[in-house]
Amino acid sequence: MPLFSVTENQPVASAVWRMVLQGDVPALRAGSFVEVAVPGCYLRRPFSVSTASAGTFSIIYKIVGKGTDLMTHFAPGQSVDVLVGLGNGFDAARAHGRALIVGGGLGVAPLCQLAKDLHALRVPTTFVGGFNTAADIFCEEEFRILCDESLVYTLDGSAGRKGLVTACFDELDFDYFFACGPLPMLKAVAAATPKPGQLSLEARMGCGYGVCMGCSIETNRGPMRVCKEGPVFEKEVLPW
Amino acid sequence: MVDLSVNLCGVKLQNPIIPASGTFGFGAEMAEYYDLNVLGSISVKGTTLHPRFGNPTPRIAESEGGLLNAVGLQNPGADHVVAEELPALRRRFRQPVIGNICGFSADEYRECCRRVAPHVDLIELNISCPNVHEGGMAFGTSCEGAAGVVSAVRSVCDKPLIVKLSPNVTDIVSIARACEDAGADGLTLINTLLGMRIDIRRRTPILANTTGGLSGPAVFPVALRMIYQVRRACHLPIVGCGGVQNAEQVIEMMMAGATAVQVGSENLRNPFACKEIVEQLPEIMNELKINKLTDIIGITE
Numbered sequence: 001m002p003l004f005s006v007t008e009n010q011p012v013a014s015a016v017w018r019m020v021l022q023g024d025v026p027a028l029r030a031g032s033f034v035e036v037a038v039p040g041c042y043l044r045r046p047f048s049v050s051t052a053s054a055g056t057f058s059i060i061y062k063i064v065g066k067g068t069d070l071m072t073h074f075a076p077g078q079s080v081d082v083l084v085g086l087g088n089g090f091d092a093a094r095a096h097g098r099a100l101i102v103g104g105g106l107g108v109a110p111l112c113q114l115a116k117d118l119h120a121l122r123v124p125t126t127f128v129g130g131f132n133t134a135a136d137i138f139c140e141e142e143f144r145i146l147c148d149e150s151l152v153y154t155l156d157g158s159a160g161r162k163g164l165v166t167a168c169f170d171e172l173d174f175d176y177f178f179a180c181g182p183l184p185m186l187k188a189v190a191a192a193t194p195k196p197g198q199l200s201l202e203a204r205m206g207c208g209y210g211v212c213m214g215c216s217i218e219t220n221r222g223p224m225r226v227c228k229e230g231p232v233f234e235k236e237v238l239p240w
Numbered sequence: 241m242v243d244l245s246v247n248l249c250g251v252k253l254q255n256p257i258i259p260a261s262g263t264f265g266f267g268a269e270m271a272e273y274y275d276l277n278v279l280g281s282i283s284v285k286g287t288t289l290h291p292r293f294g295n296p297t298p299r300i301a302e303s304e305g306g307l308l309n310a311v312g313l314q315n316p317g318a319d320h321v322v323a324e325e326l327p328a329l330r331r332r333f334r335q336p337v338i339g340n341i342c343g344f345s346a347d348e349y350r351e352c353c354r355r356v357a358p359h360v361d362l363i364e365l366n367i368s369c370p371n372v373h374e375g376g377m378a379f380g381t382s383c384e385g386a387a388g389v390v391s392a393v394r395s396v397c398d399k400p401l402i403v404k405l406s407p408n409v410t411d412i413v414s415i416a417r418a419c420e421d422a423g424a425d426g427l428t429l430i431n432t433l434l435g436m437r438i439d440i441r442r443r444t445p446i447l448a449n450t451t452g453g454l455s456g457p458a459v460f461p462v463a464l465r466m467i468y469q470v471r472r473a474c475h476l477p478i479v480g481c482g483g484v485q486n487a488e489q490v491i492e493m494m495m496a497g498a499t500a501v502q503v504g505s506e507n508l509r510n511p512f513a514c515k516e517i518v519e520q521l522p523e524i525m526n527e528l529k530i531n532k533l534t535d536i537i538g539i540t541e
Contacts, residue, residue, distance in 0.1 A: 001510065
C-alpha cells in the first residue's frame with residue numbers, strides 16, 4: 001500500500017487540523033482527494049488535498065468522529081497508508097476574466113491550492129470564505145496573499161462581515177467561479193449567479209475509487225459518482 | 241509448486257479468488273490498480289433488466305468490523321451491461337466472468353438472464369439483496385420464492401446457474417435444498433446481513449434507506465457457519481462469501497466447504513485486496529502442507 005510520512009499535524013482552528021504528508025508522489029491536483037487509512041476504523045477517510053507540490057501534500061480535517069479524532073494522534077515521522085490522486089479536481093485553466101473562489105467552512109481547504117494555481121496562471125481572483133464563527137477561520141492569511149481581494153463572512157458576525165457568502169455577489173465583478181462547501185451553500189451560490197463555474201461536492205463514501213456506488217448523485221447527464229466523475233462538477237451538470 | 245486451480249460448476253478457475261458483486265464494478269476502475277488477470281473470476285455488479293439509480297444517499301454507514309450498505313442495485317440495465325460493460329471487461333480480462341442478475345418478478349429475472357447469460361461464463365442469481373423494497377431478498381427468504389425464481393431462470397440459462405442466498409432466514413439449509421431441487425448448479429453463501437445504525441445527534445437512521453446490509457470481517461463467522469451447514473446437507477458446489485480479508489480465511493472457508501471464495505468489502509478499503517490474497521495463497525498452502533486447494537474443500541468434519 002502507498003505509504004506516506006507525517007511531517008506536521010497541528011490544529012489550525014477550532015477542532016480543525018492540518019496534516020502534512022510526504023512521500024513518492026507527483027504534485028496532486030487542486031480539488032482532488034486522498035483516502036487515509038485510520039488504524040481502528042474499517043473504511044478509509046476521504047479528504048480533499050489542501051496544498052500540494054511534488055513529494056508532499058497537506059489535508060485540512062475537522063474532528064467529527066472516531067476516525068478524525070484518531071488522526072489527531074498521528075505523530076510526525078509516523079507512516080500512514082494513503083490512496084492519493086482520487087477524483088477529478090478543479091480545472092483552473094477554464095477560468096476566464098476575473099475568478100471568484102467561494103468556500104464554506106472546511107470547504108475552504110481545497111481552495112488553497114486552487115488559489116495558488118490561479119495565481120500562477122495570473123487570473124485576477126477574489127476569495128470569499130464563510131465560517132460559523134471567528135474560531136473556525138483558517139488559511140485567511142494565505143488567501144489574502146494569493147488573491148487580489150479576500151473577504152471573510154461569519155454567521156455570528158464575530159469576524160469579518162456578518163452573514164452568508166452570497167451576500168456580496170452583487171458587489172463583486174467576476175466571470176467564473178469555483179466553490180466548495182456544504183450543499184446548501186453550493187446550491188445558494190449556483191442560484192445567486194448566472195456565471196459559469198465549478199463546484200466541489202462532499203459525500204459519504206464507501207470506497208472513494210468508484211466501485212461501491214455509495215456516493216452517487218443524479219445529474220443532468222445521468223447518474224454520476226462524487227468520488228469518480230467528481231468531486232468537482234461543472235455548474236451546468238448539476239440539476240439545481 | 242502448489243495448485244491453486246478449482247473447478248466451479250464445470251468452469252475451471254486458475255484460483256478460487258473472485259471479487260464479490262457490487263464491490264468491483266465491471267472491473268474498469270480496479271484495472272487502474274492492477275492487472276485483473278491474476279483473479280480466478282469476477283462477479284460483476286448486480287444487473288437488472290432496466291437501469292436503476294438505486295436508493296437515496298447516504299448509502300453507506302460504517303460499523304465495527306465492517307460496513308452497512310443500502311446502494312439499492314444501482315446499475316445501467318441489462319442492455320447497457322451487455323453492449324458496453326461486459327465487452328470492455330472481456331477486453332482486459334481473459335478469465336471466466338460471472339454475471340450477477342437481480343429482478344423484481346420471476347419474469348424480470350428470466351428476461352434479464354436471457355440477455356446477460358450469452359455474454360458471461362456463469363450466472364449468479366441474486367435473490368438476496370436486502371436493499372430493494374420489492375423483489376431482491378423477498379425471493380430468497382422462502383423455499384417457494386427461491387425455487388420459483390430458479391425454475392423460471394433455469395429454462396433460459398445455458399450457463400452454470402449459481403444462486404446467491406440471503407443469511408436473513410431461519411433455516412438456510414432448507415432454502416439451499418429448494419434451490420438444488422429447482423435446478424441450481426451452485427450456491428453463493430452469503431449476501432449481507434440486514435442491519436441498521438442511528439446518528440445519535442440527529443436521532444435519525446444514518447442510511448437514507450433506514451436499513452442496510454452488513455458486510456465485512458464482522459460477518460465472516462456467520463458465513464462460515466452457513467457454508468458448513470449447507471455443505472453437509474446439499475450437494476451443490478458453494479462459493480463462499482462474507483468478510484474474507486486474507487488467504488488464511490480463504491483456506492478456512494474452503495475447509496468449511498467452499499469451492500471458490502468471493503472477497504467483497506475488503507475491496508472497498510484496499511483496492512489491492514484480491515491481488516494480495518492471491519499472492520498470499522501459495523505461502524499459506526506451503527505452511528499448511530496443502531499441494532492442491534481442491535484437496536481441502538469441505539475437509540472439516
